[in-house]
Amino acid sequence: MGRYVLRRLLQLIPVFIGTTFIIYALIWALPGDPFAGRCGERPCPPAYIAEMTEQYNLDDPVIVQYFKYLWQLLQGNFGETYSGQMVSDLMASAYPVTIRLAVVALIIEAVIGIGAGILTGLRNKGFADNLVLMSTLFLISLPVFVTGFVLQVWLGTEWGIIRPSVSSQATWGELIVPGFVLGSLSMAYVARLTRTSLMENKRADYVRTAVAKGLEPRRVVGVHLLRNSMIPVITFLGTDLGALMGGAIVTEGIFNIRGIGGLVYDAIITKEGTTVTGIVTLLVLVYLLMNLLVDVLYAVLDPRIRYD
Template sequence: MGRYVLRRLLQLVPVFIGTTFLIYLLVWALPGDPFAGKCGERACPDAYVTRMREEFNLDENVFVQYFRYLGNLLQGDFGQTFSGTSVGELIANAYPVTVRLAIVALLIEGIIGLIAGILTGLRSGGFLDNLVLVSTLFLISIPVFVTGYVLQTVLGLRLGIINPTVSSEAGFGELVVPGFVLGSLSMAYVARLTRTSIAENSRSDYVRTAVAKGLEPRRVVGVHLLRNSLIPVVTFLGVDLGSLMGGAIVTEGIFNIRGIGGLIFRSIATREGATVTGVVVLLVIVYLLMNLLVDVLYAVLDPRIRYV
C-alpha cells in the first residue's frame, strides 16, 4: 500500500503541472485588457499600465509567466491582487468558511442519501421507495437557488427558526441549512446511486452464497452487500467535495457567507486574475488528494482489491 500511495503521489505531479498550466493560460492569456476600469471611467495612464505589466510579468512569454508563478506557488506565495493585497491572505480568510460549509453539505448528503438509498434498495417497490424516488426527482428538478430562497424565506423570515443570513463567524450550527441547500442535489444523486447499487448487488452470487450459508441478514447486508455497493458512492462523494467547494457561489450569495464562492465571483467581475488562479489551483489540489483518498478506500471496502 505504501508503494502504491508513493507512486500515485508521483503521478499527481505531472497532472498538477498540466492542470495548473491550463488554468493559468485560460485566465491570463484571454484577450482583453486586465486593467480596464481600474482607473474609473477614464483609461489608466500608460505609465501605470507599463508598471503593472512589468510587476505581473505580463510582457513575458506565457510559459515564462507560468513557471515564475509555479516557483512562487511552491514557496507558498499565491501572488498579489492589482491593489497589492496578498492573495494568500484573501484565501486564508475565505477558505475555512467554505471548507466548513462543504463538510456540512457532504455529511448531510452522505448520511441522508446513504440511509435513503439503503432502505429503498433493500425494499424496492414499496411506499418508501416511491417516496424517495419522487422526492429525489423533485430535488434534482429544482435549481439550488430556488431551494435556498425558499428555505431562507420560510425558515428564516416567516418562522424565525434560523437567521436569514450567516454571521461572520459562520459556525457549524449556522451552516446546517446552507449546507443542506448546497448538498441537496448531490444528496438526491447519492440516494439514487446507493439504491441502484444495492438493488443490483443483492442479486449477485456472493450474496446468495452468504444467505445459503445461513448468515444473519444483518451480517449479509453489512459485511457483504453494503461494502461492495458503496464503491461507486464513495467515488461520487470523494469527487463531490471539490465540486461543493467550487460551486458554492450561489449558496454563499443567498446566505451572505464570506467564502471562496463569493471571492471567485468578485475576482472574476474585477478581472483579478491572480486571485482566480490561486483559488482554482487550490481546488485542483483538493480534487487530486480526494481522488487518491478514494482509491485507497477501495481496498478497505473491497477485500478483493490489492495494491502493490
C-alpha cells in the same frame, strides 16, 4: 499499499502541472486591458501600466509566465492582487468558511442519501421506495437557487427558525440549512446510486453464498452487501467535495456567506486574474488528493482489491 500511494503521488505531479497550466493560460490569455478602470474615469498613466506589466510578467509569453507563477506556488506564494493584497491572505480568511460549508453539505448528503438508498434498496417496490424516488426526482429537477430562496424565506423570514443571513462567524449550526441547500442535488444522486448498487449486488453470488451459509441478515448486509455496494458511492462523494467547494457561489450569495464563492465572484467581476487562478489551483489540489483518498478506500471496502 505504500508503493501504490507513492506512485500515485508522483502521477499527480504531471496532472497538476497540466491542469494548472490550462487554467492559467485560459485566464491570462483573455483579450482586453487588465488595467482598464483601475485609475477611475481617466486612463492609467504609462508609468503605472509599465510597472504593473513588469510586476505581473505580462510581457513574457504565457508559458514563461506560468512557470514563474509555478515557482512562486512552490514557495507558498499565490501572488498579489492589483491592489497589493496577498491572495493567500484572502484565501486564508475565506476558505475555512467554505470548507465548513462543504463538509456540512457532504455529511448531510452522505447520511440522508445513503440512508434513503439503503432503505429503498433493501425494501424496493414499496411506499418508502416510491417516496424516495419522487423526492429525489423533485430535488434533481429543482435548481439550487430556488431551494435556497424558498428555505430562506420559509425558515428565516416567515417562521423565524433560522437567521436569513449567516453571521460573519459562520458557525457549524448556522451552516446546516445552507449546507442542505448546497448538497441537496448530490444527496438525491447519492440516494439513487446507493439504491441501484444495492439492488444489483443483492443478486451477486457472494451474497447468495453468505445467505446459504446461514449468516445473520445484519452480517450479510453490513459486512458483505453494503461494503461492496458503497464503492461507487464513495467515488461520487470523494469527488463531490471539490465540486461543493467550487460550486458554492450561489448558496453563499443567497445566505450572505463570506466564503470562497463570493471571493471568486468578486475576482471575476473585477478581472483579478491572480485571485481566480490561485483559488482554482487550490481546488485542483483538493480534487487530486480526494481522488487518491478514494482509491485507497477501495481496498478498505472491498477485500478483493489489493494494491501490490
